[in-house]
Amino acid sequence: RKEVEQDPGPFNVPEGATVAFNCTYSNSASQSFFWYRQDCRKEPKLLMSVYSSGNEDGRFTAQLNRASQYISLLIRDSKLSDSATYLCVVNLDNDMRFGAGTRLTVKP
Amino acid sequence: GAVVSQHPSWVICKSGTSVKIECRSLDFQATTMFWYRQFPKQSLMLMATSNEGSKATYEQGVEKDKFLINHASLTLSTLTVTSAHPEDSSFYICSARWAGANVLTFGAGSRLTVL
Numbered sequence: 233r234k235e236v237e238q239d240p241g242p243f244n245v246p247e248g249a250t251v252a253f254n255c256t257y258s259n260s261a262s263q264s265f266f267w268y269r270q271d272c273r274k275e276p277k278l279l280m281s282v283y284s285s286g287n288e289d290g291r292f293t294a295q296l297n298r299a300s301q302y303i304s305l306l307i308r309d310s311k312l313s314d315s316a317t318y319l320c321v322v323n324l325d326n327d328m329r330f331g332a333g334t335r336l337t338v339k340p
Numbered sequence: 341g342a343v344v345s346q347h348p349s350w351v352i353c354k355s356g357t358s359v360k361i362e363c364r365s366l367d368f369q370a371t372t373m374f375w376y377r378q379f380p381k382q383s384l385m386l387m388a389t390s391n392e393g394s395k396a397t398y399e400q401g402v403e404k405d406k407f408l409i410n411h412a413s414l415t416l417s418t419l420t421v422t423s424a425h426p427e428d429s430s431f432y433i434c435s436a437r438w439a440g441a442n443v444l445t446f447g448a449g450s451r452l453t454v455l
Contacts, residue, residue, distance in 0.1 A: 263442075264442050266443070273431070275433050275448050275449050276444075276446050277449060278443060278444070318383070319383070321444075326437075326442065327389075328374070328442075330383060330384045330386070332382070333382065333383050
């Protein structure tokens with residue numbers, strides 16, 4: 233079983249749609265969680281950290297479910313500029329592990 | 341904010357030559373740097389983790405004699421791909437983290453093409 237698993241997609245959604253991605257992790261002792269965004273041929277950039285209580289940043293909402301060992305990312309009112317690959321990152325004792333990424337394409 | 345500079349951004353070389361990629365933290369001391377490889381349409385694959393002043397820790401399946409990593413200072417790590425072959429063609433990305441932080445800052449990546 234992979235340490236961090238994501239649905240690779242692709243998710244193709246129209247502008248304005250709401251889309252959600254999930255990510256599961258295998259080690260229950262994992263300490264911190266993040267979503268990164270990677271545009272084609274670019275480096276990943278931090279989108280948001282994921283807190284136990286859930287957190288929101290504009291149209292983006294991240295949730296953590298420790299009991300089921302998954303994190304989620306919800307994007308509301310999708311924009312064309314949201315098209316990218318979204319990477320789930322899990323940290324355990326300073327060892328950061330990446331999911332394979334979920335590819336999102338937002339279409340006009 | 342934290343910035344990591346990676347150089348060169350792209351390089352084309354002949355098979356059998358060695359290529360060095362540099363990763364510099366510009367405004368913080370990077371106690372730990374990570375090197376990744378990414379093939380087209382695939383995820384980042386961690387190659388190795390390097391802590392300043394000590395030997396890098398390589399992931400399983402990554403040849404340490406082929407991918408030489410040096411992290412001699414708190415602001416610079418280098419990856420040297422020795423005797424490069426076409427199958428080494430990939431996008432190599434570094435990331436850095438300062439002591440106590442759990443957020444990574446990435447370099448812009450280096451695209452290597454081996455002819």
